[in-house]
Amino acid sequence: MATPSHRRSLRSRRLLVVSAAVVAAGAGAATLVMNANAGGVDLYRQTLAAKDGWASSGAGTTGGATADIAHVFTVSTRAQLVKALGSVSDTAPRIIKVKGTIDANTDDSGRKLTCADYSAGTGYSLSAYLKAYDPASYGTSKLPSGTQEKARAAAQSKQAKNIVFKVPANTSVVGVPGTKAGITGGMLQVQNVDNVIVRNLAFSATEDCFPQWDPTDGDDGNWNSDYDSLTLRGATHVWADHNSFTDAAHFDRANPKYYGREYQIHDGALDITKGSDLVTVERNQFTNHDKTMLIGSSDTDSTGKLRVSIHHNVWKGIVQRAPLARIGQVHIYDNVYDTTTLNGYAPLYSINSRARAQVVAEDNYWKVPSGAKLARLLSGDGTGSVAGRGNLVNGTATDLVAAYNAASSKKLRTTVNWTPTLTAGLTSAKNLPAELATTTGAAVLTAS
Secondary structure, eight states, X not given: OOOHHHHHXXXXXXXXXXXXXXXXXXXOHHHHHHHHHXXXXXXXXXXXXXXXXXXXXXXXXXXXXXXXXXXXXXEOSHHHHHHHHOOTTXXXXXXXXXXXEEESSBOXXXXXXXXXXXXXXXXXXXXXXXXXXXXXXXXXXXXXXXXXXXXXXXXXXXXXXXXXXXXXXXXXXXXXXXXXXXXXXXXXXXESXXXXXXXXXXXXXOOOSSOEEETTSTTTOEEEOXXXXXXXXXXXXXXXXXXXXXXXXXXXXXXXXXXXXXXXXXXXXXXXXXTOEEEEEXXXXXXXXXXXXXXXXXXXXXXXXXXXXXXXXXXEEEEEOSSEEESSEXXXXXXXXXXXXXXXXXXXXXXXXXXXXXXXXXXXXXXXXXXXXXXXXXXEOSSOEEEOOOOEETTEEOOHHHHHHHHOSSOOBOOOSOOOOOBTTOOXXXXXXXXXXXXXXXXXXXXX
C-alpha cells in the first residue's frame, strides 16, 4: 500500500506539470486536464490535484498511480475485469484500463446472460410472485416472506455475483480513450476501502432483474431495486471524474406497473453512503435517470463523515437526487442543471438537503423551461441547510433558497457550520452551459 508521504510526493510531481496551466486558466479543471496530458502525464497514473474538493484532503487521492508493471491491466471482457480487480484484501496499487464496453451480463466465456438465466433453478417467476403478494390478499402491513420471496432473493443473489465488481483500495479504473470504454449492466462497488479513482467510463443499463415489492414504502407501496452504476459504501478518498451515467437503452417510461406502482428496475447512478467520506465528483454527465445520487443512506448514517464535493457536472433528464444529501458537509459548485423533461424523465427537484446536511451550493447554472416553478429546484425536510451564492437560473441571479422557503412549510436553513476551502476551478456560472457541453462525461479525456 502506498504510504501517505509517497502519495503526497506523487501528487507534488503532478502539480509541477500542471501548475502553469492552473495559473493560466484560473485553476479551470478542463484546461488543467488537457495541459496535464500535453505535459506528458500518463492518463492512467494521473492523481487528484491539490485543493480539488474533499478527496484532496490529507494524503489526497492517487488511486493506482504507483502500480508496478505486474499490476497494470487492460481489460475488455467481464472475466478480464474480475481477474484484474482481484481480491479486495489485496491493496497493492493497480491500474485497470477498460478498453471498449464491458457487458456485465455475460458469463466467463462471454455468453450473454438474461434474467431467465439468473432465475433458473431458483423457483422464482414474476407471475407467481405477483400472485403470492397481491395486496388484496397478502395485505400491506409487512414485507413479502415465504417461498417466492426466498426464490426472488436467490435469483437476485445470482445476478449480483455476476454484475457486481468489487474495487480494492489503491486502484485506478480508467477508460481507454477512443474505445467507447464503459460498463453496461454492471455495478462498480467501492466498499470499505481507501484511495480509488474512476475515470472516463460510460455506465449504462444497470438493471435489477428482480425488484422487491415493499407494501410499507410510502402510502401505496413501491418496487425497490438494487445496484447503482457506481456505489461508494464506507469508502474514503474517491475521485469520480469524466464519467457518463444513463439508464439507456431502457428508460423508465417503458417500465410496467404492478399493484398500481412502477416496476422500477433502476436504483442509483452514483450513491455515496454508509459513512463514505472525502469524495470528489467532477466533470461527469448524469442523464436519463430518476434517483440519481444519494449521499447518506439514512438519517443516522455517519456524523462527521459524508464530506463530498460535486463540481462541473451536467445533470440532464434527472428526476431527483442531484443530490439528496444527509448529515454531511457537501459542496456543490459550477454544475449545470437542465430541468427540461427528457425521454420521459420529468424533474421533481435538483438538490435535497435533509437530516441536518450542511450544503453549500454556489455558482451553479439552472436551465429551466418557461413557466416552471423555481421553488421546485430545491427540497428538504426542515432540518437541512443550503447556503449559497452566485447561482443562476436562465442566466439570472436567483436566490433559490428564498424561492423554496416561500412555498414550503419545511424551510431550508440558510447558514452552515463550515466554509469550503478545497475549491479548485471555482468560477462564475455565467459561461458554464457552453463550457461543460464539451468538457464533461466519458470520451472527453485523451491519452498522453
